[in-house]
Amino acid sequence: MSLSRLFALIQYPLPHHLLSRLVGRLADCRQPWLRNRLVGAFIRQFKVDMNEAAEPDPTAYATFNDFFTRALKDGARPIGEGVVSPADGRLSQFGSIEAGQLLQAKGHHFSAMELLGGDGEAARRYLGGSFATVYLSPSDYHRVHMPVSGTLTEMVYVPGRLFSVNAATTEHVPNLFARNERLVCHFDTEHGPMAMVLVGAMIVAAIETVWAGQVTPLSGEVQRTRFDTPVRLEKGAEMGRFKLGSTVVMAFAEPVAFADALAPGAKVQMGQSLGSFSGASQNSVNVS
Template sequence: MTAAKLFALLQYPIPHHLLSRLVGCLAECRIGWLKNALVKLFIKQFKVDMSEAVEEDPEVYPTFNAFFTRALKADARPLEEGLLCPADGTLSQWGRIEEGRLIQAKGHRFSVSDLLGGDPLRASDYRNGSFATVYLSPRDYHRVHMPLTGTLTEMVYVPGRLFSVNDATTRYVPGLFARNERLVCHFDTEQGPMVMVLVGAMIVAAIETVWSGQVTPLSGRVERVRFDRPITLERGAEMGRFKLGSTVVMAFANQVDFDAISPARDGGIEVRMGQQLASGDASD
């Protein structure tokens, strides 16, 4: 048995939510010396470039979470042309959705319906569309932005486990992104329906959106919120953030030719928010 498989299997009995909430409490601690020690250790461990941040002094942030979700300077992530990458991280999978199923990792697929919380009607829009998955590691910028302009129509909270979402678990935990707690955000765009799924993970304290503030954790049932008044977010605008790292899965009803992406490599491709993923629009 490989170390990666053992790591994945050992996560099944762990009390995911309890551990994550305890970490969340620590991340909101306002005891100055403790918070500063955690932040400085994190910067050193993950080689965080504070020169990109609006506030470069790590001691100014009131909590670890405030540091972790720090804003960047306006010129730190210039927006390129075409369809944008929504976040810093690793582009692990991308391409066509085949008969309503997405690729999680080599040998593993999962359904759009499961990802969206068991909504076959919504899932039918994406049956033969396109998708891309971005994994945010602890060192990355943790705000999520819009790949193109969209109007929010519905937000769905889907309860679930909180497995880690690193390479080991994506390879060995079937249906990982459709098993973890997640926030599903449906948008109408000029290129057709688009959904942004913010996937929770081990020790992710919470997920926030710009329109609702902190959303997770919620109850143990699926909760849907419809938006009668239009909430339109421009291409490149912030739409949400993670308090500790996780994954974004975005899907498009129409097909996208990810022609701006280099050929796949083992371990995925490092990307940055604002980077071009596709030069053209989604097409029927």
């Protein structure tokens, strides 16, 4: 048995939410000696470049979470043409949404309907469209930005597990992004509907948005919030953040012609051009 498969299997019996909440409490500790030890150790372990940060002094942050979700200096991430990356990370997979399915990893697909919280009507909007998945490792900048301009119409909290979302788990846990706790944000754009799905993960203590503040952790059942008063966000604007690393899955109703130079696993930065919209969506068959 490979180490990656073993790593995935041992996660099944773990108390995901309890572990994540305990880590969250530690990350929110305001004791200077503990906070500074945590931040210093993290910077050394992951070789974090504090010269990019708006506040480069590691001891200036009130908590580890404040450090982890630090802002960057103005201009640190230029915004490119077309569809841009919403975050720093790895472009783990991208491509067409075929028969309502998105590629998770080699040999693994998951359904758009399940990803969007069991909403078949919403999933049908993306038949024949495109998707892209960006994995944020612990060392990455952890604010999430808009890949295109859009108006928020609905936010859906979907409860679930909190498996790790690194490459090892992605390869061995079926339907990973459709079984983890997640926040689905629906937008209207000039290119049609767009969904941005912020996927929770092991030790991700919370997900925040710029319009609602901290949203997770919640529990129980799917919770929907409609926005009758428009929330308009321009391309490159911050839309949310993770308190510790995770994944963003984007779905577009209109097909995207991704840049030829991109490949699964490519390192990307927030604002980097991923491609451009290629024309009207060609609807496919049913969603499953």
